[in-house]
Amino acid sequence: MRSSSMPLRTLSTLVMSMGALSAHAAGFQLFEQNNSGLGNAYAGSAAIAEDASTIYFNPAGMSLLDGINVSGGVSLIKPSFKFSDSGLSRNPTALGGGRPTGGSGGDPGTLGVVPNGYVSWQVNDRWHVGVGVGAPFGSMTKYDAGWAGQYQSRKFDVKTYNVNPSVSYRVTDTFSLGAGVNWQRLEAEYERQAILPPGLLTPADVTMSGDAWGWNAGAMWQATDKTRVGLSYRSKVRHKVDGNTEVGPLKVDAKTSVDFPDTAILSLVQNLNSRWDLLADVSWTGWSSIPELRIRNSGGLPDDALKLEFNDAWRIALGANYKINEAWKWKVGVAWDQTPVSSSRYRPVSLPDNDRWWFATGIQWQATKSTTIDLGYSYLYLDKTKINNDGENQVQKGLVNGQYNSHGNVVGLQVSSRF
Secondary structure, eight states, rough: OOOOHHHHHHHHHHHHHHHHHHHHHTTBBOOOOOOOOGGGTTTTTTTTOSSSHHHOOOOGGGOOOOOEEEEEEEEEEEEEEEEEESOOOOOOOGTTOOOOOOOOOOOOOOOOOEEEEEEEEEEESSSEEEEEEEEOOOOEEEEEEOOOOTOOOOOEEEEEEEEEEEEEEEEEEEEEEEEEEEEEEEEEEEEEEEEEEETTTEEEEEEEEEEEEEEEEEEEOOOOSEEEEEEEEEEEEEEEEEEEEEETTTTEEEEEEEEEEEEEEEEEEEEEEESEEEEEEEEEGGGGGGGGGEEEEEETOOOOOOOOOOOOOEEEEEEEEOSSSSSSEEEEEEEEEEEOOOOOGGGOOOOOOOOOOEEEEEEEOOOOSSEEEEEEEEEEOOOEEEEEEOOOHHHHHBBEEEEEEEEEEEEEEEEEOOO
């Protein structure tokens, strides 16, 4: 048997090298945990199990993988959020509440690079073990200096790193169960323009980090020779993070806690004939676990709060695979992705999110008997997004009123091999 030390070293390198992230599922969730599913808009994600990335979407799918499987990829995500002022935005009342003159902030959407890596190992006919590395949540918005909403946010950056050891057990020839634990690292930075008496402007910069644990589980049922159903669940992850807040010359300790949401996916893969497969799923994310983000400062510095009032959200995806010949497969997909943002009043400038449509396509090449290469692309369409947010504090944060014109592009490459 070949040694798996090289894949494990590769996974470690991926953990250390994850760069700036940009959310491109609704909220700040990142669906891009592989790129073999990108061309289908991630339809059928908990039932397809075509490579080791099933560890993330449904660990029970490892039961369909013989031998040692290695899969790794990278997504390039470029969102665009362009703000247009309605003429009703206002400076903080601490500055007199007049019209802001700093402009629209440019395009705060930044290029995100999201890698992933997985290894699974068939122990025997019943048992499989594996480990996955990815970044399930992330977002970054960065506005031009002096923009109209600078008192609410100039930069908001969230990164996660997730390591997911997993196991699966084949209960019968048609039914499997899987489970895993998740160690998750959170790093966050939030910067805005603050006002100190008597009207002195200075940046307020918060940096925090911390570790937390969660779990995930799944089941997979081969209902017929042509029909497979998958169900998976990922738990909430409660992050208690700490760091510091810098406001001018003052630097104090800061802390916060946040429950990253739990998720559930129900998926179907239906083989129609020797060339066509249909894929579908519906997923749910428990975003109501985040009603607000409250930064608790020490040293007498007032707390800072970002009111969110997130709602739980749904995502529906449909896709198809067409086998062109023995070496090539064409993938297509479409998805509707619901935002957790409840209204324009609670739409933060740091995350100007809205419902979105995914339009996806991709190609898979069977490069060798044991190696496939996937190249996928998705275009994300968002309606015009209204905002009327005063940050619950017009004295210090003013009012941002207008709309965003937004869209996104995602390109991904995945290489998967079996040994």
